[in-house]
Amino acid sequence: MAFNILVADDSETMRAVIKKTVGMSGVPVGEFHEAANGKEALAILEQNWIDVIISDINMPEMGGMELLKKVSEDEDLKRIPLIFVTTESSEARREEAQRLGVAGYVKKPFQPEAIKAILYEVLEKAYEHRMTETFDEGGGDDMDF
Amino acid sequence: MDELLRKSIFETFSEVFETMFFTFLEPLTEPPAKEELGGGRYVEATITYSGGHTGCFRFYFPKELARNITMNFLGVDAADVQESQIEDTAAETANMAIGSLLGKLDPGGNAALAIPETRELADFSPEKLLAEPGLSLFNTEFGILWVVGSHV
Numbered sequence: 001m002a003f004n005i006l007v008a009d010d011s012e013t014m015r016a017v018i019k020k021t022v023g024m025s026g027v028p029v030g031e032f033h034e035a036a037n038g039k040e041a042l043a044i045l046e047q048n049w050i051d052v053i054i055s056d057i058n059m060p061e062m063g064g065m066e067l068l069k070k071v072s073e074d075e076d077l078k079r080i081p082l083i084f085v086t087t088e089s090s091e092a093r094r095e096e097a098q099r100l101g102v103a104g105y106v107k108k109p110f111q112p113e114a115i116k117a118i119l120y121e122v123l124e125k126a127y128e129h130r131m132t133e134t135f136d137e138g139g140g141d142d143m144d145f
Numbered sequence: 146m147d148e149l150l151r152k153s154i155f156e157t158f159s160e161v162f163e164t165m166f167f168t169f170l171e172p173l174t175e176p177p178a179k180e181e182l183g184g185g186r187y188v189e190a191t192i193t194y195s196g197g198h199t200g201c202f203r204f205y206f207p208k209e210l211a212r213n214i215t216m217n218f219l220g221v222d223a224a225d226v227q228e229s230q231i232e233d234t235a236a237e238t239a240n241m242a243i244g245s246l247l248g249k250l251d252p253g254g255n256a257a258l259a260i261p262e263t264r265e266l267a268d269f270s271p272e273k274l275l276a277e278p279g280l281s282l283f284n285t286e287f288g289i290l291w292v293v294g295s296h297v
Binding site (some may be wrong): 010011012013014016017020058059060086087088089090091092093096107108109110111 | 160161164165215218219220229230233234236237240241243244245247248251252253254255257258260
């Protein structure tokens with residue numbers, strides 16, 4: 001069963017790179033949605049079923065921390081795991097993200113394998129049954145970059 | 146700019162360029178001769194931070210370098226690279242490089258990065274940067290990356 005993914009990053013090229021990386025990770029992707037900031041991400045979340053959010057922190061209008069806060073406070077959205085892919089690497093920022101319930105944290109610059117590893121870890125934790133079904137069907141090939 | 150900061154800049158910038166763009170940086174201790182500094186097309190990316198520490202870094206990418214890192218970043222051919230993607234990649238480079246640097250200089254996370262800004266400079270001569278304090282130069286296969294930075 002495929003997963004619907006939302007990527008929030010103000011860099012169009014970074015969104016394209018993450019899309020490509022996720023596509024090569026072996027994770028079955030259904031719909032792939034893109035947002036340039038947290039506000040756009042929330043609008044997409046209102047209209048679409050999303051299984052996992054991959055977000056930057058430093059974005060205009062609404063940053064990733066505020067997006068995470070709004071998602072974790074919303075009864076309908078708090079089930080969705082959120083992974084930060086960000087340059088913000090200080091311990092204080094990580095602790096703040098953990099306090100708000102972030103599911104994973106990848107520091108930019110990143111190796112594609114880092115995205116794959118955290119994506120599998122987060123999806124397996126959140127959707128254990130679906131992941132088992134998916135890989136029993138033969139998904140999850142190794143990445144070939 | 147003290148040597149420790151200069152070393153941190155080289156290490157963090159190298160990590161960004163090698164990991165994301167497969168491009169190697171070689172620090173230059175001496176600027177090129179003035180007669181080698183012709184004008185040309187550059188992409189300027191500027192990023193600031195404030196709160197606890199303040200700083201401003203300006204990156205000057207020769208257009209050829211900016212185009213090539215964009216190609217490597219996206220994994221596409223030159224013909225498939227759009228102008229907007231070149232400026233976007235320059236902005237993201239500044240964001241990643243200074244974000245990583247700030248992780249070392251400000252481990253408490255008090256300083257917040259601003260959104261980077263970019264612009265294309267049609268006929269820019271980097272000669273005028275030679276007098277700027279906080280200048281770092283990095284040689285690459287596609288020209289010299291000029292970076293002017295301050296950190297307090």
